Amino acid sequence: MSEFRLYNTLTRRVEPFAPADGRTVRMYTCGPTVYNPAHLGNFRTFLFEDLMRRVFQLRGWQVRQVMNLTDVDDKIIRRAVEQGKTIAEVTAPIEEIFHRDREYLRIQPAEVYPKATDFIPQMIALVERLVACGVAYRAEDGSVYFAIDKFPGYGKLSRLDTREVKSGARVLQDDYSKENAQDFALWKAAKPEDERSGAAWDSPWGRGRPGWHLECSAMAMDLLGETLDLHGGGIDLIFPHHEDEIAQSEAATGKPFSRFWCHGAFLLTEGAKMAKRVGNVITVEGLRRDGVPAAALRHFVFNTHYRKELNLSDEALEASLQGVRRVRDFHDRLYDPAALSLGGTPELATAADEAVAAAEAALFDDLNGPEALAAMFNFIRRANAELDRRGGDRDSVERARAAFERINSVLDIVPDRADADPALATWIEERIGARREARARRDFGEADRIRAELTARGVAIEDAGGETRWKLVRAT
RNA sequence: GGCGCCGUGGCCAAGUGGUAAGGCGGCAGACUGCAAAUCUGCUACUCGUCGGUUCGAUUCCGACCGGCGCCUCCA
Structure with missing residues (x-):
């Protein structure tokens, strides 16, 4: 069997790949934040991961894939407060839409879809471990931060110089106090809106909620072990998300968090990254309404290598x-x-x-x-x-x-045949019969008239081997 | 400012240190009553530009031009 090779963001090289145990690929892929339906750009990444898991299976490996659903974050909380709901009430319907779109695109389900809010104890345990190691500290506001200068490997994935103070880059001050501007939050002290929307939990550091990166480390290690075969996501997650995951995971365990890191390139529209804030978002639902079959979308996405931008x-x-x-x-x-x-x-x-x-x-x-x-x-x-x-x-x-x-x-690029309803099918068969008779008496004018009639109803016909086959085509 | 990616025919897009896959589209032919589907042939002496290395570069190096992205909560 031929060698299997995969690009590893960690080394920036294509390297031989095989699951550590030789049988099952244990992969963690960052899933959607369920506050808005995911757009096709998000799904390009999920399709890339679908391709990956199917290729692993083709190679003869088993796959255990974990994809998280982020159901607590700033945007979700803001929306919940606006609508007077809890975060769970905001995320539940979006989660459904995600799976509906996912199924439409024929993306195989991951083995597990853990939700952040179901893993609060594991996350707290991880933070406790980090505090005990001395790489995390509790700030005055009750939040807990990871001290990046205590982790020597910080920056190894993104290759960003942590000392570099970037002029021209946006330097945001967030709402929390920390020792170093680049330290990231592990645990965020609860604010009134967090309490109101059900986004606050008890912890050794008081009421609060997990930081963004924490869920992935805690859930990945809980469900797949402390060293994954592979961790995947969109290219924009390299920094800070994956960099911080590595820091908090490896600082806690002393082991490599993931052997391979795989990132998919962006989908562009109108020459720009597809993003809600750019306003050029195209949804799966919209494409579906336009009659674009999943097979075509899969073809479209797979026809460009996953590490190259796709317009x-x-x-x-x-x-x-x-x-x-x-x-x-x-x-x-x-x-x-x-x-x-x-x-x-x-x-x-x-x-x-x-x-x-x-x-x-x-x-x-x-x-x-x-x-x-x-x-x-x-x-x-x-x-x-x-x-x-x-x-x-x-x-x-x-x-x-x-x-x-x-x-x-x-x-998986064979489009579904649009099924004609029985009444239409009966009519089509009748028309084809009439056309057959017309052709038999060489009345081609009538035969062509009938074909035009069928075409007008979106039915294409083919005369092959003495038989006439028909199929539905797009109205356009 | 730092880091990184990309620039291949009308459109999309692989790829290689030895002379350009595939898809869509277009043109011509075969088949067909005519079509459709299918098949066949044609459709880049050339891979952003300019230099360099090499027997030889689209592929390696450098510069430049153009596009995109990341630089703290965005797949």
Whole structure:
């Protein structure tokens, strides 16, 4: 079996990767803050992580993935206060939307979706450990901070010079008092709005709530052990989020927190990072309403390497839509019973084997989605050509099906066929029957009229092998 | 100011120290009553610009131009 390689942000290199125990990849991926529906930019990262876990499975490893749902933070609290709700009332519906969108995009569920508020005791225990080690201190306001100058490795992931005082960068003073401007909060003393929205818990340092980074360290170590195989997220999380996770985890355990760090690049729209504050957000729900199938979105995302920025445009999306239509037509042809009876050729079997080899080589080499897609499309072209020959070889058709399934087990880019309701289907069949009769008496004017009628209702027809097949297409 | 990424045909996008995958689109042909689907051929002597290293660079180095991102709660 070929070597498996993965880019590691920690070393900035592509390195051989395998789970520590040789069997199960234990991966932690930063999930959404559930105060607003995630947009396609967020989902690009989640799709990258879906690709990752599916490739691991293709390689024969088991996967235990933990994705957190951040259900307590400043924005959630602000919203709760505005709406006179508790944070749980704010986050519950958003959590549902997240899973609905996730399922629409065919993102495999993680093994665990822990919520921050369910791990308060573990987080407090971690802070106690850090205080005991002397790397964390309680400030006058009752908050607890991590002292970054007590952790020698600070900055190793982001490679930021901690001494550098950046001119031109935004230097914000937050509401808490701390010894060093760059120290980060482990535990935040409760404010009135925290109490009012249910975002405050008892702790050895008084009422308060966890800092942003704490949940990931506590939940990852609780659910996956003190050293993970891999930790993933969007590239913007490298600093400070992941840097701080490393600091607080490794200061507590003395062990490497994660062997690999993997980050996905941004999705851009209109030339800028897709973000709520930029106002160029596109939601999964919106795309779904526009009739963009999940398969096309998956194709769109996987057609650019995960570490490269991807610019969303109508043209690019349209190309994915068409590409995925080709995949579906091929899939339908391959699985039509006729394909088996007409049969393939020995060359079809060869094409199948080569396609699998090419796709796996691409995927196992730092998750090269674009090359895997190329392998898929090369296979489709060659297989179509061989199927055209009707070589009578049933075995090669079976082989082609298996190859297609194997590659598609990762990409998952066959669009669902829109089902016609029974009444429409009956009407379509009737019209096709009428057209068949017209064609039989060589009344092509009538036949074309009927086809136009069907087209107007979004039905495309194909005359193939004496039969007429139909399918629903987008109205546009 | 610091750190980092990117610039490949009309659009999207891989890739390699030895002369450019794949998709979409376009053009032509085969098939078809006509289409559709499918297949075949064509569609970058060239990989932002200028230098350098090399027998040879799109691929390595440098400079420059252009775009994007991170620099404390943003995937």
